[in-house]
Amino acid sequence: MSVDMDVLEFDPSKINWDGLKTPYRFLIDTFVAIEKTTSRLKIIDCLTNMLRTITYHDPESVLPAVWLSSNAIAPSYEGIELGIGSQILTKAITSVSGASSKTLKQYYIKYGDWGDVAYAAKVSVRTLMEPKPLTVGKVYDTFISISKLRGLGVVDQKTNLVKKLLISCKGEEIRYLTRTLVQNLRIGAVKTTCLIALAHAFCLTRPTNMVIGEPLDDKNRLFVEDVSKESKDSLNTKLKAAEKLLKECYAQFPNYNGIVKCLLEHPIEKLLDFCHLTVGVPLRPMLGEITRDLGQVFKNFEGILFNCEYKYDGQRAQIHMDTNEKVTIFSRNLENMTDKFPDVVKLIPQICLNNVNSFILDCEIVAINPEGIIQNFQTLTNRSRKNVELSSITIPIHIFAFDLMYLNGESLLKKSLRERRELLRARFAEIPNRFTYVNHIETLDPEEIHLFFKESIEFGCEGIMIKILDDPPNNLENKIRMNLLTSYEPDKRIKSWLKVKKDYVDGIGDSLDVVPIAAWYGNGRKAGWWSPILLAIYNPDAETFEGVCKCMSGFSDEFYKELKSRYSQENDNISKQKKWYFDVDDSLRPDAWFEPIEVWEIKGSDITISPVYKAAIGKVDPNKGLSLRAPRFIRVREDKNIVDATTSKQLAELFYKQIKERKVEEFIEESENV
Structure with a gap:
């Protein structure tokens, strides 16, 4: 059995590790097979078969395998990084290979890839004693240990752990382990590819020790009991449905730790019951589709009520508050930037009315001057970025809130924009020059929208957002209707949110x-x-x-x-x-x-x-x-x-x-x- 086989012909039970933990070599063989192809479908098949095999034989190693395949070791918002640079790699590789730092530099100039450098330096080195084979779990646990090292002597401590891994590596393991250390795996297994492979794997294979509760009916069941008894159309439908489910889940809850744990303990169909919008875990933001022709917008959506909002020149942020009043702030890219905005953390409890105990809201953080006049984005970037003290802040900010995705333990994602906006305005108190709602108008009048757009530019904004307040009528064609839904759609860019910036309207859209x-x-x-x-x-x-x-x-x-x-x-x-x-x-x-x-x-x-x-x-x-x-x-x-x-x-x-x-x-x- 080879992982590059068609997933419908692959049988994970035919691979035998004699009851041992997943060999790191198995993961590397998968990476080698992937690097030999440019076909995205083939890459997905290889990853799917690899994950199916580990799920069948060694479920505990599925999570480490997923992280090691995705060029990361933890969710981005947790800020866990290996922190491995050329100094540590050079010390470790020279120590285990005997090659000089000058030789390594020549290799790097030749190859431009640290994995190839390490492979060239160590592949011919022979050890006196055969090292114990690496396992996927051992490699991942060592990476986590490296990421936790702090303080005096950290370079030597990290170097020693890297050396131990390199000594135990054989052949291609050297190349890919080093690439993983510098987060440049080069196998094309980015977010979407990994999610699809994970969906396919758990659609086709379950852990042998999973306890199944009440079985689902055929209509709602995604797991394929026997591939040979499933029609091709039915199988493709289930695989596509599983992909959609994983993507929806990851958009709300982008954390493989929780997702894989759920998949190992529960049928894939139950995923959203356990992994969903959660305070403290940033969801991937909904995005606006760019439009450069307001006239075409009015023609396409004639008769639909618009909500037009200023698009401020600031930093988009998600603000979370849990039931203990712990405030966390995430960027558009899901990075935790709470330390950057202690003034926001201090402000949040003041804006919550008595009946608010937890929430997630979407907003724009904008720099202002002492008179409350908004400043450009560049001014905001001049603020310190880490471990900011309240006493050191010289650039004040203003929060412009425009959406509410979660309130008091309830997800609001499926509610219309009108409902979410009404809750936002009813449950949070405005404070002048500190926290207010975005400036907006509701209108059907094209001239009024043009005037509002002009005013936004004069006010110093980037432009406006045009959003549909209420779900479209049911008599619209389904494809058009799905693009006009007013629910909050994480990680999607649909036509119910339109972005109109000055750059787009001035010329040929040359931004x-x-x-x-x-x-x-x-x-x-x-x-x-x-x-x-x-x-x-x-x-x-x-x-x-x-x-x-x-x-x-x-x-x-x-x-x-x-x-x-x-x-x-x-x-x-x-x-x-x-x-x-x-x-x-x-x-x-x-x-x-x-x-x-x-x-x-x-x-x-x-x-x-x-x-x-x-x-x-x-x-x-x-x-x-x-x-x-x-x-x-x-x-x-x-x-x-x-x-x-x-x-x-x-x-x-x-x-x-x-x-x-x-x-x-x-x-x-x-x-x-x-």
């Missing part, structure tokens, strides 16, 4: 959120700096970053200096080797490839069809991609994760919107330009 992925060495005055920078958009279907343009405009000298320092060999985030998930034409040969770690906002003059750049390739032209002409850097989007960058689909939509008023030929780029 893009992109990821810097590579650079060339600068010339002349810019010698010693990175210039130009290769930028990319995100393709969520292929889970790749597609090159879209080079940028060398809009940067200050100070930014150039910071950029050269930020992307450097000292920080282990540049290499000579292109990442497998960078979709960039071979004709583009930058001097260094970057780790994708941040999002930039840029503007340009036109979106053009390009024979060189692969952004949105196949969506406008079967063989060419899209590029942005005359790109100019605007700012770093600290509030966004790299997977929140502009997508291939969004870029193609921008292009088609642009050519409505001009000829297609105007946007064909004859040759690559800077």
